[in-house]
Amino acid sequence: MADALFYVMAVAAVLAALGVVLAKNPMQCVLSLLASFFALAVIYLLAGFQFLAAAQILVYAGAILVLFLFTIMLLNLGNPGSEDPTDVRMFSRANAGLMVVVAAALLFVAALGVRRAGPLPVAASTPKTGLDPIPALAGEMFGRYLLPFEAISVLLLATAVAVVVLAKRDRRPNEGGRT
Amino acid sequence: MTTLEGFLIALAKTVVIFLGVVNVAALMTLAERKFSAWMQYRIGPNRVGPYGLLQPLADGVKFIFKEELTPAGANRFMFRAAPILAALPSMMTIAVIPFAPDIVIGGKNFGALTIADLDIGILYILALGGLAIYGVILGGWASNSKYSLLGSLRASAQMISYELTLILTILSVVVMSGSLNLREIVEAQSDITRWNAWNVHAMPQFVAFVLFVVATFAETNRHPFDFSECEPELVGGFHTEYSAMKWAMFYIGEYSAMTVMAALTVVLFLGGWSVPFWPDAPWYVGLAAMLAKTGCFLFLFLWVRWTLPRFRFDQLMRLGWKVFLPLALLNLVVTGAVVSLR
Numbered sequence: 001m002a003d004a005l006f007y008v009m010a011v012a013a014v015l016a017a018l019g020v021v022l023a024k025n026p027m028q029c030v031l032s033l034l035a036s037f038f039a040l041a042v043i044y045l046l047a048g049f050q051f052l053a054a055a056q057i058l059v060y061a062g063a064i065l066v067l068f069l070f071t072i073m074l075l076n077l078g079n080p081g082s083e084d085p086t087d088v089r090m091f092s093r094a095n096a097g098l099m100v101v102v103a104a105a106l107l108f109v110a111a112l113g114v115r116r117a118g119p120l121p122v123a124a125s126t127p128k129t130g131l132d133p134i135p136a137l138a139g140e141m142f143g144r145y146l147l148p149f150e151a152i153s154v155l156l157l158a159t160a161v162a163v164v165v166l167a168k169r170d171r172r173p174n175e176g177g178r179t
Numbered sequence: 180m181t182t183l184e185g186f187l188i189a190l191a192k193t194v195v196i197f198l199g200v201v202n203v204a205a206l207m208t209l210a211e212r213k214f215s216a217w218m219q220y221r222i223g224p225n226r227v228g229p230y231g232l233l234q235p236l237a238d239g240v241k242f243i244f245k246e247e248l249t250p251a252g253a254n255r256f257m258f259r260a261a262p263i264l265a266a267l268p269s270m271m272t273i274a275v276i277p278f279a280p281d282i283v284i285g286g287k288n289f290g291a292l293t294i295a296d297l298d299i300g301i302l303y304i305l306a307l308g309g310l311a312i313y314g315v316i317l318g319g320w321a322s323n324s325k326y327s328l329l330g331s332l333r334a335s336a337q338m339i340s341y342e343l344t345l346i347l348t349i350l351s352v353v354v355m356s357g358s359l360n361l362r363e364i365v366e367a368q369s370d371i372t373r374w375n376a377w378n379v380h381a382m383p384q385f386v387a388f389v390l391f392v393v394a395t396f397a398e399t400n401r402h403p404f405d406f407s408e409c410e411p412e413l414v415g416g417f418h419t420e421y422s423a424m425k426w427a428m429f430y431i432g433e434y435s436a437m438t439v440m441a442a443l444t445v446v447l448f449l450g451g452w453s454v455p456f457w458p459d460a461p462w463y464v465g466l467a468a469m470l471a472k473t474g475c476f477l478f479l480f481l482w483v484r485w486t487l488p489r490f491r492f493d494q495l496m497r498l499g500w501k502v503f504l505p506l507a508l509l510n511l512v513v514t515g516a517v518v519s520l521r
Contacts, residue, residue: 050297054299057309058309063309073332
């Protein structure tokens, strides 16, 4: 049962991911991405990672994709016209074939690598109960991995500040008197 | 307990809770009209059934038989998907709310009255509750109408802003009770030996309690924060172009979200099923207490709607970002400090 569900969700995730790249309408791309996130969340659940699944939905589907939707709605990217000539050339048959071959080769190499390396050292060193119980997860995150965690937080904060600075500089000449 | 027995018990709980909440949502539409009539010195619906009690049923039949209109230039697929996306999340969040302690009938324990006793109950509610925004955004966008688009932009900006306050206030409760499981949060509030008012989170977390209740009004797009459907400016907001059952789906979503939010307020802050001065009350008294407390909050939703005038949108945003968010953050920091020093 769980195995069958895993395969259904895996196929759904891959199909939805293809939809993100191939759909003409940007709105459909975003919805495909949403479907892909959901399928991934179900796979996390099947693997026993409840917290990860909930975080995936909460952060990606609930917050980040909503921002994407906002952008698409406000810029009115709705019409699938072909003003952009690179669009057509990029997906010519030869290019698409090349892309599929390269991607398949890369995946194959990666799969071989994973098979040869065996279980990851991190996975081997985790406690028997798994990382999912929230106290264990918090203990790892704010104990062993505190420095990387804080470094990423600072990086994100710096990015947010940088975006505000960039947006402000662009607008100043047009605003005439108002800060 | 055999597998079949467990399955049947789970099925029974699902049916009881789901039908209960959907029926409460339907009755709320009648209650809204009755209370508004009462407050405005009118009579209200009284033709269908005794005291107009069958009015929701008549409305349902009407919705099914009305003509469905799709505006020209609308994106058909998303126009159809949006009402479903609006109604689904609030119905799915019902699953983790515990309504009663362990049910014991004839010496047999059937477990707590909740569909799924998840360890990450609160996260589940937040994750799915955050998805309700898709119905609003897509509905407004797919309608191909400026009123709908403006309404959905306002509604989604408002929901994102107040979700932050909601999450931060919930976090302070989680820090106090030390669990993300809603059943354990309720049990942390009911002292086993004696009923102590200080145990209920609404007392030590009074700031969070007030912020949470106000934020639920904004989160469910209810008065005085119902800018998404601000009639004088936007006709009907994001559902201007909707008719018949599709329109009703938005309303089912709104009223079941209200019911879930009222129940969640009781679970997080008012001790869920625990009964004052009666620590070892039987389960049916606990269930009655839970329903009574939830009913009070549902009444508060109606009471506020027919009493207060609507805010202005910039006032709402300023309140959310400059008052509520810092206060909720401060409250969380203080709570964390007190808990870690204790």
